[in-house]
Amino acid sequence: xxVVSQHPSWVICKSGTSVKIECRSLDFQATTMFWYRQFPKQxxxxxxxxxxxxxxxxxxxxEKDKFLINHASLxxxxxxxxxxxxxxxxxxxxxxxxxxxxxxxxxxGQGTRLTVV
Amino acid sequence: xxxxxxxxxxxxxxxxxxxxxxxxxxSSVSVYLFWYVQYPNQGLQLxxxxxxxxxxxxxxxxxxxxxxxxxTSFHLRKPSVHISDTAExxxxxxxxxxxxxxxxxxxxxxxxxx
Numbered sequence: 001x002x003v004v005s006q007h008p009s010w011v012i013c014k015s016g017t018s019v020k021i022e023c024r025s026l027d028f029q030a031t032t033m034f035w036y037r038q039f040p041k042q043x044x045x046x047x048x049x050x051x052x053x054x055x056x057x058x059x060x061x062x063e064k065d066k067f068l069i070n071h072a073s074l075x076x077x078x079x080x081x082x083x084x085x086x087x088x089x090x091x092x093x094x095x096x097x098x099x100x101x102x103x104x105x106x107x108x109g110q111g112t113r114l115t116v117v
Numbered sequence: 118x119x120x121x122x123x124x125x126x127x128x129x130x131x132x133x134x135x136x137x138x139x140x141x142x143x144s145s146v147s148v149y150l151f152w153y154v155q156y157p158n159q160g161l162q163l164x165x166x167x168x169x170x171x172x173x174x175x176x177x178x179x180x181x182x183x184x185x186x187x188x189t190s191f192h193l194r195k196p197s198v199h200i201s202d203t204a205e206x207x208x209x210x211x212x213x214x215x216x217x218x219x220x221x222x223x224x225x226x227x228x229x230x231x
Binding site for chain 1: 153159160162166211217218219220222223226
């Protein structure tokens with residue numbers, strides 16, 4: 001199946017700094033990618049839809065100035081957590097759909113564990 | 118709007134016993150249904166999916182699920198679990214082919230007891 005690679009797999013940063021997480025589709029092009037956030041022992045919450053060549057679409061309650069998304073090419077989307085604080089510590093996962101219509105399938109990255117100290 | 122309800126947050130079961138993880142969904146349009154498995158500190162792996170056709174769907178690792186439109190359910194089953202099945206299981210719904218968003222349930226943690 002298709003592969004989505006997320007980098008880094010884990011990162012520790014100081015409070016107030018910014019962290020960039022990359023999501024790459026390795027063997028297919030993705031005009032759309034999705035970013036999720038997962039708190040410990042909880043489900044994945046959709047944060048935003050990343051659209052190649054246009055602005056990201058954020059879900060209600062997600063601060064777009066806090067979580068900057070850039071979909072620079074058909075194989076790369078980045079999520080930047082700006083001025084990170086301990087409450088931003090979480091597991092972030094990206095996904096990318098491939099195929100069309102009923103043949104569409106979503107593939108997930110391996111996730112990035114962010115710890116803000 | 119679509120939503121998914123997983124009724125059990127944790128399910129303990131003895132090794133080699135059968136298991137059923139429950140999932141109910143709600144949607145105003147036709148949906149696609151999925152079960153994903155997540156091992157600790159890892160991403161998600163697709164177990165199986167229902168798009169159309171036969172209501173009994175077979176997936177990887179011996180899992181299967183049955184789509185029941187009248188009960189709006191998509192329960193996951195395995196006739197005999199193994200210790201390696203210990204993980205978090207997520208039921209999900211999507212309108213793939215429209216905006217491709219996948220909405221997840223809260224997850225069910227499967228504990229396999231020796």
